[in-house]
Amino acid sequence: MIPSTFSYKRAGSAEEALDFVASYGEDAKFLAGGHSLLPLMKLRLAAPEVIIDLGGLSELSYITDQGSYVAIGALTRHHDVEHSELLGRQVPLLAHAAGQVGDPQIRHRGTIGGSIAHADPASDLPAVLLALNATIVARGAGGSREIPIGEFFQGLFETALEPDELLTEIQVPKPASGAWAFQKFTQRAIDWAIVGCAVTDGHVALVNMGGTPLRAVGVEAALAAGASPAEAAARAAEGTSAADDIRATRAYREHLARVLVSRALTEAKSRS
């Protein structure tokens, strides 16, 4: 399968990337690792006229300690998040979850910023960063702005990013406790999760239970009221709108959400 024709531009800096998108407008698409966008282009589900390759922007590949939070450059690859000693110590949930994305080859190419900007509700890291209450930094012609992750995902593949904005950094607050867990259910390692679940500090976020990653509000309320993991997990499907598709029915996804949340809460509790 071959993508439809497009014009390839390689950005040498974030400024040049923004200049390109200013000149080509909505016909252009940023390409980071390409492991979400290129498969869609090969299936002709996406057909941008201009591809702006960000792969050369090593300035946006970093993981640094900023005191109360860890700053991660948007072009940091899953492989580097997985093996970061700093994240392993300060935000082990994120390092662990990055190591569960796809397979080693995918993790050598895919980036955290690309995954977030693509906003596939079946991807692991959007839900993990939602549980972690991350802040997204976007740069546009007028400068940078910060977007709380709770306002970032607006719908299926839709985010708060303007067409001429570039996601540059993800700021991850250091969790207060070591009570974390990540659970997902896939048919094959390389598949997207049928359902997944991230738990940290009493925050619970769900993968693939609606058009965006979702906080499991019923579970969080139950936990805050002192419920046991099993009692809280029974409310995992509240407020969700999981799809019925070739891989699973909605009822099966709701069942899986309850099971995985229960396992994750138990696992997180055992770490705390």
Add this chain to the structure above:
Amino acid sequence: MKVDLTVNGQDITADVEDRMLLVHFLRDVADLTATNVGCDTTSCGACTVLLDGESVKSCTVLAAQASGHEITTVEGLARDGEMHPVQRAFHEEHGLQCGFCTPGMVMAIVSLLKENPHPTEEQVRTGLEGNLCRCTGYHNIVRAALAAAEMPGQVPA
């Protein structure tokens, strides 16, 4: 557009379509046909090659993205007529049946052993989760990876 890749140590410059995939560049431009197109959907790993020494699926990389970078295919592993230890281990452990997944399996294992020179069996199995063998010959593939890890000089120069 003009792309310039180093493939198995050789500089290759070519004028290609912007949309050309790396796997097609390797097979059709560089004339290196060991790298197979399997599923063509980033799933099966048959097209795995090394990009700057790390395994990637070449059906999901543009030739343009790889311009300026180093690619190694299975044809580039042997040295002075001697098979690479991972190739030798596949031979000795009967790590292939039909052979279609083999070039990708070998490159995935070369990358895996570079990151983790002495993996456990479980780490090999997890490390190969991006490569499918439709003959289901996984036991001998895993044996070959473990045998290669014990051979001297397993990391390519």
